[in-house]
Amino acid sequence: MRAGAWLQNSVQRLLGNVGAASAKPSTTQESKPPTVLAPRVLPVPPRALRKPLLHLQSIVDTKVSEVEGGRRAESFSIWYAGLEQANKEEVWLLMSEYFGPDVTEVSGARQAYEEALGTADEGTAEIRLRRSLISPRTRLLQRFAAYSGGMRFLVDLRAQILPHLKSNKRLVALDAELEQLFSTWFDVAFLELRRLSWDSPASLVEKLIQYEAVHDIRSWGDLKNRLDSDRRCYGFFHPSLPNEPLIFVEVALLNDIADSITPLLDESAAAQDIKKSTVAIFYSISNTQTGLKGVSFGDSLIKRVVQVLKDEFIKLRVFATLSPIPGFRTWATKNIEELWSHLDAKELAALGRAMGKELKDDKDPKEGKDTKAVKELPTAQDFLAISEQALTWDEKSPLRIFMTRCAATYLGASKVGSSPADAVARFHLSNGARIERLNWGADPSTKGMRQSWGLMVNYLYDLKRLDKHRRALNAGSIPASPAVEDLIIKLK
Numbered sequence: 176m177r178a179g180a181w182l183q184n185s186v187q188r189l190l191g192n193v194g195a196a197s198a199k200p201s202t203t204q205e206s207k208p209p210t211v212l213a214p215r216v217l218p219v220p221p222r223a224l225r226k227p228l229l230h231l232q233s234i235v236d237t238k239v240s241e242v243e244g245g246r247r248a249e250s251f252s253i254w255y256a257g258l259e260q261a262n263k264e265e266v267w268l269l270m271s272e273y274f275g276p277d278v279t280e281v282s283g284a285r286q287a288y289e290e291a292l293g294t295a296d297e298g299t300a301e302i303r304l305r306r307s308l309i310s311p312r313t314r315l316l317q318r319f320a321a322y323s324g325g326m327r328f329l330v331d332l333r334a335q336i337l338p339h340l341k342s343n344k345r346l347v348a349l350d351a352e353l354e355q356l357f358s359t360w361f362d363v364a365f366l367e368l369r370r371l372s373w374d375s376p377a378s379l380v381e382k383l384i385q386y387e388a389v390h391d392i393r394s395w396g397d398l399k400n401r402l403d404s405d406r407r408c409y410g411f412f413h414p415s416l417p418n419e420p421l422i423f424v425e426v427a428l429l430n431d432i433a434d435s436i437t438p439l440l441d442e443s444a445a446a447q448d449i450k451k452s453t454v455a456i457f458y459s460i461s462n463t464q465t466g467l468k469g470v471s472f473g474d475s476l477i478k479r480v481v482q483v484l485k486d487e488f489i490k491l492r493v494f495a496t497l498s499p500i501p502g503f504r505t506w507a508t509k510n511i512e513e514l515w516s517h518l519d520a521k522e523l524a525a526l527g528r529a530m531g532k533e534l535k536d537d538k539d540p541k542e543g544k545d546t547k548a549v550k551e552l553p554t555a556q557d558f559l560a561i562s563e564q565a566l567t568w569d570e571k572s573p574l575r576i577f578m579t580r581c582a583a584t585y586l587g588a589s590k591v592g593s594s595p596a597d598a599v600a601r602f603h604l605s606n607g608a609r610i611e612r613l614n615w616g617a618d619p620s621t622k623g624m625r626q627s628w629g630l631m632v633n634y635l636y637d638l639k640r641l642d643k644h645r646r647a648l649n650a651g652s653i654p655a656s657p658a659v660e661d662l663i664i665k666l667k
Contacts, residue, residue, distance in 0.1 A: 227251075228269050235274065235315045245321030252319065252328045264343075267336055271349035274312035281307045312352050320360065326415035329353065330466035337468060354469045361421070361467060363475040366411040368483070371423065373402045379418060383408070386420070386463040389499060391622075396442050401425055405447035409480050411472050416464075422472040424480055425459040428452035428488065432633055433497045434614040436623075454493040455484050460602075474606045481636065494636040495611060499618065500582060502597045503627040506589060507581050508559060514581050515555035517664050525573040527553040530561060565628040566616050579613055582630050583662035586610050587655045595653055600634075607641025608634040609654035613662070 233239075234247045255266060284300070284307040291300035319325045333353045336346055371379065380402075384392045392398050402408060405428045410420030427439050428449045433456045438444055457480075460473060481494050507514070518526070530553050558574070568575035587610055589596040595604055604610075610632060617623070617631035635656070637644075644654040655663075 224265055224269060227254075227266060228273060230254075231269060231274070231315060234318050235311050237314075241318065241321055244318035245325065248319040248325060249322040252325070263335065264339070267332075267339075267346055267349060270312065270315065271346050274310060274315050275348060276308055276310040283307075310352070312349065313356070316352060316356055320356075320415070326360070326413070330357075330416070330464055332466070333357075333468075334464070334466035337465065353466075357467055357470050360415075361413055361470050361472075363411075363472065366413055366421070366472070366475075368476070368479050369410055369412055369420075370483075371402070371408040371410055371420070373399055376418075379420075382418075382420060382463070383423065386423070386461050387459065388461040389459040390436060390440060397440065400440070400442045400444075403446050405429075405449050405452070407480075407484065409476070409483070411476055420463055421467065422460065422462050422476055424457055424461075424476055426480065426484070427456045427458055428491075429454045429456055432456065432493065432495050432612070432635075433458065434612070434633075435617045436497060436631065437617075437619065439497070449488065451490065452488060453490050454495065455481075455488075455491050457494070457496040458498075473602055477606060477636070481638070494638070496603060496608070496632075496634045496636075497614070497617065498599050498603065498632050498634055499623070500586065500597060500627040500630055500632055501599060503582055503585050503630065504625065506585050506596060507578075510589075511555040511559060511581075513666060514584065514664055515558070517666065518577075522573070522577075523552055526558070526577060529573045530557055532557075562628060563624075566619055566624075570615075575615060578628060579615065579630070580662045580664050582613055582627070582632075583610075583655075583659050584664045584666065586613075586632060587653050587659055587663045588666060590653075593651060595648075600632075600653075603634040604644070604648050604654060606636070607644045608636045609640075609644050609656060610659050611635035611656050613659065 230247070230251050234244050234251060236244070239247070255263065258266065281304075284304040288297075288300040288304045291297045316329060319329055333350065336350055336353075340346055340350055371383065373380070380398065383401075384398060392401070400406075407426040407428070408423060409426070410423035412420060427433065428447055430447070430451065430453055432454055433439060436458065439456070439458055457477065460476075462472070484491055484494075532553050558577070561574070562578070565575070565578060568578075586595070586597060586600050595601045600610070612633045614631045614633065616629045618627070619629050623629045623631070647654050
């Protein structure tokens with residue numbers, strides 16, 4: 176793709192549905208009439224907002240230095256912190272709507288670029304177009320990032336905005352600008368990987384309790400167990416947020432792939448001999464900053480941690496996860512009728528017996544004649560009604576086998592668009608892992624039952640096949656072990 180394609184896409188989003196220039200170079204490009212746009216007219220803000228608008232405009236003033244602009248931004252952030260919620264929302268609109276690109280300049284630069292395609296002036300025209308797309312809003316946000324504490328302000332600002340995007344589309348431009356800047360400012364090249372241990376500063380260790388999103392840390396004893404000698408915890412840090420892990424991962428060093436979270440969280444369990452450990456299990460990965468939604472750290476974090484672990488423990492051969500299946504129960508409840516419809520008569524009969532459904536004897540005792548015996552076949556709703564008893568089903572129970580097959584189908588076949596339906600599956604599979612094994616009763620907690628009837632899954636990171644698995648996923652195939660593939664119900 177030519178560099179011009181990106182520019183054309185950017186301009187199209189800004190100017191609306193106007194004709195795109197051809198990407199094919201030509202020295203005889205047919206000139207097009209300029210796109211006629213009405214001047215961008217912004218409403219006069221209410222009197223109460225004129226002072227904060229002037230303050231924001233003073234921050235972005237090109238006549239002042241970056242240092243002075245940062246000082247003004249800091250002053251504004253202090254004032255902003257004392258506002259009521261409704262007033263903060265008004266400030267968001269000011270930042271979103273009054274600092275957009277100059278549409279007239281973009282339109283002129285776009286026309287000049289189209290006319291210069293295929294000529295010696297194409298490069299110069301491209302530079303002009305790129306510069307025209309840099310909005311005053313970009314410079315405004317950069318000035319906020321310039322002072323100590325400014326990055327914290329911006330990350331928190333986006334976290335406040337995100338819940339309002341669906342109901343207020345006028346904030347979309349500000350959100351998009353923040354996300355784009357964060358993707359640059361928080362690039363993995365600028366992040367530091369640190370190990371967090373029991374000897375880390377208390378203020379930092381407390382953040383693990385605060386931000387743990389997968390398995391709640393119940394006590395200081397629980398936390399100490401997760402930081403024991405046979406465990407590792409690593410986080411990514413940014414220079415502008417030095418005491419805030421952006422994301423962290425908890426690792427257990429074992430001899431086998433874990434099939435239950437219970438022993439990993441058992442505070443009374445003896446520590447493993449890490450010199451003999453051959454397996455590293457990633458059992459919790461938590462993002463900590465809501466405002467950095469859309470900025471990806473996980474892929475790089477796992478790769479960096481794997482390399483650090485390999486350097487420290489030469490016997491490690493297997494890298495896998497023990498992961499929740501957060502969307503399974505909701506999905507299965509919604510799709511249970513379709514899943515049930517793919518069962519044959521033998522499977523239904525076995526499920527019926529397991530649920531206590533008996534053959535009905537229609538013998539008429541008065542006439543002494545037997546009528547045709549009929550089965551009271553179980554229904555999908557019967558299955559859901561007893562699903563709370565799932566942890567009591569033994570290994571050979573048809574009920575357990577069916578639910579496990581449903582889980583394999585959800586992970587290995589269900590999609591939203593072209594991506595796996597489960598959010599955790601999307602994360603690990605996009606990183607090159609494959610679905611390795613389903614684990615029954617692996618998380619018997621209330622949360623585990625609510626999410627997936629206690630089921631958990633291992634994703635295997637086979638370092639030699641990560642690219643192969645990514646290619647398969649991009650081609651529409653969800654990578655899974657043969658054992659999991661055999662369980663998948665072939666839906667229509």
